[in-house]
Amino acid sequence: MSDLIGGRAAWTVLGLPTDGQVGDRRRVSAFVLPARSVGIDATMADVRSVASDGRPVAVLGEGGVLLGVIQGTASQLPDNTSVESVMITAPGTIRPDLRVDEAVRQVREDGLDHVYVTTVSGVLVGLVIPDEIHA
Amino acid sequence: MSKRIDALRAQRMIARGAQLVDVLPASIFVQEHLPGARSVPLQTMNAAAVAGLDRGKPVVVYCFDQH
DSSP states (O other): OEEETTHHHHHHTTTOOOBSSOSOOOBGGGGOBOOOEEETTOBHHHHHHHOOSSOOEEEEOGGGBEEEEEOGGGTTSOTTOBHHHHOEESOOEEOTTSBHHHHHHHHHHTTOSOEEEEOTTOBEEEEEOGGGOOO | OOEEEOHHHHHHHHHTTOEEEEOSOHHHHHHOBOTTOEEOOGGGOSTTTTTTSOTTSOEEEEOSSOO
């Protein structure tokens, strides 16, 4: 007997086919965009160097684990401000194997325009912007 | 004794005739399952529930994610 590591989620995240009553089986993994990021020891000067357009910047810890996010509203803070002191901790995340329709529903219910995608162990995969997902 | 395999290996085994067993609750199975899978919910698994499996062919078992 063989045990499928990661179960059904490991299958669907690869875009492999499934059967059943669920209509739209497309997965978040097919729509993940690269996320801008800095390390936990970074400063606002580092944030500005990776994102000058006001888009959010992910703050990563060891192993690429998502620890927080710097929103565009923080862009006026002094260069030497540590991201650790101003980041929004533990932002909401979704998994790559989540169905796209479910992800869009969740993000819209939360009133957000984007959401970060992480593995079950919290490692950042990227972000999804519902408005950029086309039917 | 079971062996742990990744999704791509499972896909190859299934293509070669391995039997696929979904141990999730039946209500979840109905919504979505891997093609060709047989529903044997863990809570109801016993000798009778798996009697229909071919002992001569490999069996791949899966649940939802890590466990």
